Amino acid sequence: MKKTWWKESVVYEIYPRSFCDSNGDGIGDLNGITGKLDYLSDLGINVIWLAPVYKSPNDDNGYDISDYRDIMDEFGTMEDYDHLLEEAHKRGIKIVMDLVANHTSDEHAWFVESRSSRDNDKRDYYIWRDPVDGKEPTNWGSCFGGSAWEWDEKTGQYYLHCFSRKQPDLNWDNPRVREEVFDLMRFWCEKGIDGFRMDVISMISKKPDFVDAPVDDGIYGNTSLEVSYGPHLHEYLKEMNQKVLARYDLMTVGECGGVTTEHAKKIANAEGTELGMVFQFEHVSVDGGPDGKWYKKPMPLPALKENLSKWQRELDGRAWNSLFFGNHDQPRIVSRIGDNSPISAKAAAVALYSMQGTPYLYQGEELGMTNYPFKGIEDYDDLECINAYHQIVEAGFRDPEELLEAIAYKSRDNARTPMQWSDEENAGFTTGTPWFHINPNYREINAKSQIYDPDSVYSFYKRYFALRTDSPWKNLLVYGKYQLLAPEDEAVFAYIRYADEQKLLVVCNLSAADRTFEVPESVQIDPSLSLLINPDESQLLISTYKDSRLSRTLLLRPWEAGIWAV
Ligand code: TEU
Numbered sequence: 051m052k053k054t055w056w057k058e059s060v061v062y063e064i065y066p067r068s069f070c071d072s073n074g075d076g077i078g079d080l081n082g083i084t085g086k087l088d089y090l091s092d093l094g095i096n097v098i099w100l101a102p103v104y105k106s107p108n109d110d111n112g113y114d115i116s117d118y119r120d121i122m123d124e125f126g127t128m129e130d131y132d133h134l135l136e137e138a139h140k141r142g143i144k145i146v147m148d149l150v151a152n153h154t155s156d157e158h159a160w161f162v163e164s165r166s167s168r169d170n171d172k173r174d175y176y177i178w179r180d181p182v183d184g185k186e187p188t189n190w191g192s193c194f195g196g197s198a199w200e201w202d203e204k205t206g207q208y209y210l211h212c213f214s215r216k217q218p219d220l221n222w223d224n225p226r227v228r229e230e231v232f233d234l235m236r237f238w239c240e241k242g243i244d245g246f247r248m249d250v251i252s253m254i255s256k257k258p259d260f261v262d263a264p265v266d267d268g269i270y271g272n273t274s275l276e277v278s279y280g281p282h283l284h285e286y287l288k289e290m291n292q293k294v295l296a297r298y299d300l301m302t303v304g305e306c307g308g309v310t311t312e313h314a315k316k317i318a319n320a321e322g323t324e325l326g327m328v329f330q331f332e333h334v335s336v337d338g339g340p341d342g343k344w345y346k347k348p349m350p351l352p353a354l355k356e357n358l359s360k361w362q363r364e365l366d367g368r369a370w371n372s373l374f375f376g377n378h379d380q381p382r383i384v385s386r387i388g389d390n391s392p393i394s395a396k397a398a399a400v401a402l403y404s405m406q407g408t409p410y411l412y413q414g415e416e417l418g419m420t421n422y423p424f425k426g427i428e429d430y431d432d433l434e435c436i437n438a439y440h441q442i443v444e445a446g447f448r449d450p451e452e453l454l455e456a457i458a459y460k461s462r463d464n465a466r467t468p469m470q471w472s473d474e475e476n477a478g479f480t481t482g483t484p485w486f487h488i489n490p491n492y493r494e495i496n497a498k499s500q501i502y503d504p505d506s507v508y509s510f511y512k513r514y515f516a517l518r519t520d521s522p523w524k525n526l527l528v529y530g531k532y533q534l535l536a537p538e539d540e541a542v543f544a545y546i547r548y549a550d551e552q553k554l555l556v557v558c559n560l561s562a563a564d565r566t567f568e569v570p571e572s573v574q575i576d577p578s579l580s581l582l583i584n585p586d587e588s589q590l591l592i593s594t595y596k597d598s599r600l601s602r603t604l605l606l607r608p609w610e611a612g613i614w615a616v
């Protein structure tokens with residue numbers, strides 16, 4: 051496997067609105083991030099993935115961009131951005147921008163022109179269709195509720211929006227649109243940024259036929275089946291690569307919902323002709339229901355392990371994985387894999403980040419920040435869950451109380467409550483009125499109390515990442531091969547990482563109960579390779595307990611998780 055800096059990096063996602071407010075207006079901003087760079091540098095991360103900071107009317111918190119070459123008013127100015135980039139680089143931290151180019155805001159100048167008349171020069175920048183039998187051209191649903199088609203009275207056509215009606219989809223089949231996107235990418239590359247995270251990049255090539263999709267939520271057709279992985283996806287990514295990416299030294303990661311390993315192997319191919327990595331979601335969907343994510347049930351560990359192992363196996367030597375549980379669209383990992391306790395946050399980190407791939411953590415994960423105690427639907431900000439609630443309840447599909455519980459468990463808003471910096475007022479996030487609820491547990495869970503506490507989640511993450519980025523075990527942890535152990539075990543996630551003569555054994559008790567784990571004497575990888583494991587000649591690299599010791603029959607305490615060189 052070819053070695054690159056971004057395979058060896060740890061990526062930290064910042065959701066700027068909720069990270070740190072520098073001017074007391076209650077909204078996080080760029081100067082707030084700059085002020086926390088020393089904190090991030092101390093934690094030991096290498097790359098910041100900055101969720102969108104461009105000009106936006108904020109229908110979807112910045113994922114609806116009205117000007118790609120300007121900064122959102124609430125977040126500051128372009129000078130503030132340049133300052134952030136410079137200060138980050140001084141500390142050896144790289145910055146990856148969020149490229150949201152499947153769609154724009156309906157307030158973007160391109161769309162304003164496009165909708166102005168049927169013969170406008172930019173009409174074909176977006177996807178316009180005539181009505182069929184007097185109604186929407188297809189049964190497709192928007193990801194955020196309702197139809198994916200919006201009627202435009204003035205010009206008498208529908209436009210496609212896979213997300214909100216304020217996020218019209220761009221028409222990538224138009225070469226002028228691709229040139230516009232490549233151009234804005236160059237604008238940021240010339241500033242010296244270090245890469246792109248590409249929002250729903252899997253949707254840029256729509257299947258050409260525009261036919262109804264199977265209805266799986268009881269109301270609308272499943273749009274993503276029709277608009278994802280269309281016939282030109284790989285062609286467009288290669289074109290982007292040749293015209294932009296290959297000219298710079300960038301980290302690129304494509305957000306690819308519903309991606310198969312076959313497509314992923316092409317998108318993140320080791321030759322680097324498309325993108326560097328994929329961000330896929332199968333492993334965070336195994337606790338969903340038949341019609342989507344709005345269910346509250348425990349993560350079934352065997353299914354989770356089987357899925358993660360499939361991705362490890364399939365991409366090994368061919369493409370590159372992203373390792374994540376949390377991001378700005380996911381509930382908090384410690385409330386989902388863990389039981390909200392600090393030690394469960396540590397155990398989940400060992401289980402996840404010791405696999406092959408690039409680790410991503412989402413702001414606050416390093417503190418063990420938990421889900422928020424949401425109650426009524428009026429507690430939420432995010433259009434996804436608010437719209438889903440009304441749509442499902444109006445259709446009479448679910449009991450509202452039970453649905454609310456599921457939403458409290460899975461809502462994206464769990465990730466979007468402000469960072470808990472200290473036990474002072476508003477968790478030290480702002481001196482003003484915070485734009486969103488602050489989790490009342492900030493008095494116990496906050497950065498200030500954890501930084502100097504050697505037993506904190508923060509200190510554990512810091513030690514863990516040092517192992518991965520700056521230790522004799524680095525190469526093995528980053529590039530080593532992976533083999534799952536005990537696939538059926540319902541509580542223990544155990545595996546081996548190996549390369550040449552070196553072996554690491556990872557054993558994680560992902561439960562609050564005592565468990566026993568039988569360490570195998572040898573592991574048959576293939577007919578010609580069998581790895582011997584001798585507990586008596588093992589070295590502990592890290593553990594969630596101070597006194598973990600490896601033995602053939604391993605007694606694991608609640609959330610005991612460790613890595614041993616064997
Ligand atoms: O999310 C893509 C996506 O497919 C979402 O539907 C995601 O699966 C959902 O949020 C999970 O319930 C990206 C961004 O990460 C998200 O924040 C944006 O809202 C979305 O694209 C539109 O830009």
Ligand code: CA
Binds near residue numbers: 071
């Ligand atoms: Ca602010």
